[in-house]
């Protein structure tokens with residue numbers, strides 16, 4: 001059964017970003033007709049290990065690697081994604097996301113940075129081998145998000161995830 005994992009790159013634990021990512025996962029599961037199931041990694045929990053315990057980061061990446069589909073979510077920090085998310089992804093082996101469908105989700109306080117998810121996060125995921133059919137942005141004023149808030153491209157997603 002298709003697993004949909006979540007990686008949230010907010011340094012604050014149990015963030016609105018994580019919550020929105022879980023809601024996007026629900027929306028995706030609905031489109032794909034699969035149960036809401038898969039590994040969830042809140043990078044805030046990993047943060048103390050990021051530069052001191054490579055095995056802990058590797059274990060989290062391996063756990064996420066078991067999912068066929070991933071949501072990678074981040075708040076916008078300084079017009080880009082967070083340094084914490086980059087520090088985690090920098091430890092991923094090359095090709096870590098090969099064959100996976102990955103939906104990036106970026107939250108921001110302002111629409112001024114709505115394209116940061118396309119310009120900054122999408123290329124990192126593509127570099128790791130991901131298929132990225134859509135990149136999603138949410139203004140924090142629209143939170144908490146509901147599954148219906150995500151205009152997912154159902155036909156493309158169903159064609160890519162078998």
Ligand SMILES: Cc1cc2nc3c(=O)[nH]c(=O)nc-3n(C[C@H](O)[C@H](O)[C@H](O)COP(=O)(O)O)c2cc1C
Pocket residue numbers: 010012015016017018075076077078079080107108109110111112113140
């Ligand atoms: C260090 C820092 C930098 C930020 N930089 C931006 C920014 O450049 N553009 C923006 O729109 N919001 C920026 N924000 C706001 C957050 O992206 C926004 O509040 C987001 O919703 C926070 O998500 P959270 O509630 O999950 O923490 C910044 C917030 C912090 C703490």
